[in-house]
């Protein structure tokens with residue numbers, strides 16, 4: 001698995017060239033993000049059991065706590081009425097998805113094994129010298145990632161990259177095409193239901209599969 005990761009990240013492989021590999025490598029082997037169907041008659045899946053995203057987001061515990069607590073708050077008032085209870089936990093699952101999807105996509109995008117492109121650098125560079133909390137708001141979840149790294153910021157970064165001396169405009173536009181697909185997907189799944197279990201989301205890593213329903 002380590003070799004496979006290195007093959008996908010030439011820069012890292014270059015930095016590790018000649019390393020002796022003296023100690024055994026310890027790793028969590030599969031950090032693929034997922035959603036599972038998380039509620040049904042008389043049952044719910046809480047925390048990582050129902051939804052997991054790459055730890056780079058630093059949000060797994062927050063989501064396990066928050067939506068564990070909300071699960072109880074949804075269920076408690078109707079615990080003795082099976083029909084109302086089933087409806088309540090279905091609602092609970094929907095609000096969990098709405099709350100966690102932006103971070104899920106963000107985690108998928110952040111963990112693509114690729115170099116930080118001039119475009120990404122320019123977009124992040126638009127934060128330089130501002131007093132706004134900006135990027136830290138991603139981690140404390142007071143704002144959605146796509147609202148912080150917003151379309152105006154993307155356009156400013158794009159213009160800066162295209163106008164830079166020696167810019168590889170073909171490569172930049174190819175990257176824009178991919179990122180545009182992701183931007184549409186992120187917003188689509190935020191505003192419309194039905195993102196998961198039916199198909200693979202655009203942000204998911206190559207080779208990822210939704211798997212078969214049990």
Ligand SMILES: Cc1cc2nc3c(=O)[nH]c(=O)nc-3n(C[C@H](O)[C@H](O)[C@H](O)COP(=O)(O)OP(=O)(O)OC[C@H]3O[C@@H](n4cnc5c(N)ncnc54)[C@H](O)[C@@H]3O)c2cc1C
Nearest residue numbers: 028031046047048049055056057058059060061062063064
């Ligand atoms: C490498 C890594 C780094 C992370 N870093 C962060 C971070 O910085 N910040 C953050 O917020 N989140 C982070 N997370 C995510 C966070 O750890 C999880 O989202 C969170 O622990 C989920 O809580 P949980 O209670 O749902 O599941 P878990 O914490 O996994 O708890 C499930 C428990 O159930 C037990 N169990 C499983 N099967 C059975 C069974 N059959 N019988 C009895 N017990 C069983 C397991 O042993 C485990 O103790 C990270 C995750 C990983 C993998």
